[in-house]
Amino acid sequence: MQDAKVKSNQDVLRVFSQSNTLSSYELIKGHFPENNKEIALSYLLKKKYHIGEKISFTKPGILKNKTYKIVGFVKSSEFLDKTQFGQTNIGNGRLSGFAVTTHNAFASPVYQVSRVTFKNTANLSPFSVTYRNRVNRVYHDQNKPQKALKKALNKNRQDKYDKYVQLYKQQYQQLTKHLNQSGSTENIMMIAPKSATNFRKSINLRERQSKKKLALPNDGVIISEKLATLLNVKKGSTISIKNSAGKTYHFKVKGICEMYLGHYIFMNQTEYTRATGQKYTANAYLITMRNHQPQEVNRISQKLVKTAAIETVVSNSSNRKILGSYTGSLNEVIFILILISGMLAVVVIYNLTNINVAERIRELSTIKVLGFYDNKATMYIYRETIILSALGIIVGFGFGWWLHHFIINSLQPDAAMFDPNMYPLNFVFSALIPAIITAALAIVVHHKIKKINMLDALSSIV
Template sequence: MPDDGVIISEKLATLLNARKGSSISLKNSAGKTYRFKVKGICEMYLGHYVFMNQKEYARATGQKYAANAYLVTMRRHELQEVNRISRKLVKTAAIETVISNSSNRKILGSYTGSLNEVIFILILISGILAIVVIYNLTNINVAERIRELATIKVLGFYDNEATMYIYRETIILSALGIIVGFGFGWWLHHFIITSLPPDAAMFDPNMYPFNFVFSALIPEIITAALAVVVHHKIKKINMLDALSSIY
């Protein structure tokens, strides 16, 4: 811990628009305001915290440091047992309040649980939309170029080559969509993660390789699955009927 400043939690720094080297003003329960220099920012996901050593506390407040809280580690970590002991402690005249890490984790879990449900619905809707769009566009492409497909099959193209003749455009567009989606998705992810949580909590704004891999696998699987459907459809093209049709 620094001797000439404090370390504050990340969400508190965001709300105060503070960064390393800046000064902040904090008011205690008696209404007196103190100024501190920010020497560092730590990663905390629930609540707001200011950390300082005894020397900095005495310098800033003009009072001698005296502990007024205890860190208690319970042998049984079940939420029900923690709540029971917490209520028992609060009933005593010596304890003003009890802050439980288990309760904090439960509160943060409720935030992330709701967000996960929304994200799952968005992924599901996006997947259905991708299936409808790719399938319809490919069907239109095949229908408009059926004589062309029949011609290249007559010339000796295999079914796989005929499928790639049509579906290569879809594969290229899907790859470009994934690349563009990485950039737009990163911005959208950062916007949601920083805007959605309440003032007392924050989510991890970082992106990890698994995020990009998983988001790329979804359109790749959809594109590959529809390629199988298109391949079977091209195999069933009646070349004689297609070439003898009059437009």
């Protein structure tokens, strides 16, 4: 495995050697690489690259060649998220996708990835409790799996493995929590700032409904609202979260903050030391940039990753992009629904009004003969439509409020939260659309009533 940056753009790809047993790849288009100068990319990159194109890497690392010919596009079961492939220590710190080439395309005899299977989990669902218990039983024995891995790896890789395990414990922790209701495992960022004052300048911890600001407590933590919803916890509850080594941390929830993407646990130095049993050490930087343009963020990210002191960069702009991918298609669907609803309202009101006028043509002719002005004659017919439209708007407020919460709670992914609040402008626009349609059709009906021939209408009376 080797992370490599594409020379012609900012993409960073994780290049794997092709596996025919574990984590095999599904061919989507073209064919698999047949020599060390051919490569297959993720199928999600089909629109950006094409078969037959040459792709070059700036620093190939342990790859033998810098330039490869794209011969196909593949899908991997190891990457389930279409928008996020992970972090890296080159480029801007984020992976753009993955690629596959042959074994002999790598110059190093050392393997970078060790894939492990368990015989006693065959034919079990990976989301079942039995599967999880059997896997955890193996990983809870800290000696056997680590000794087996270290024996299989050479001394160079063993040193690197130990270094990364120790280094990870000194950084801000990335924890995991298995959700029984969905069967998924969520990543949780645990952040303990060195200075609470400086921390508040970058991240505003507050409750969503009351907008009350939250301070980091000494005897508990503050968690993001989406995490609290998934775990079904509230203030005063105790949660248990595991780190990558399988160690369980217990936290008491003292506050729930407004957060729309990702899962976070915030605490101060005192709570960090108590919960983890480790001495507090600051090992990450929280940077707020003056220029928030994506190009500038990428440039600074690349500059930071090039330094030897930085392992990776997690950018908030990439999180915004992920959230945008969630809501982009949803906005299109909502726009289409509004458009269709408006067209339906036009058809229904226009046809019903036409039927009403046709059935009451004699009444309209009579009241016009009696001296009613055109405006009075129009309101004689259209008053019912206005009243029904007003009642529909009021009933629609209640039904729309319920439908809004149903859609928001049903469509949002586990890693993100949509704003469930209803604001005054939501009701204003919801009322304006049918009101404008009703008013526009009133003008059409008014002109139609003005053109009624009273003599022809009354001449049919026997």
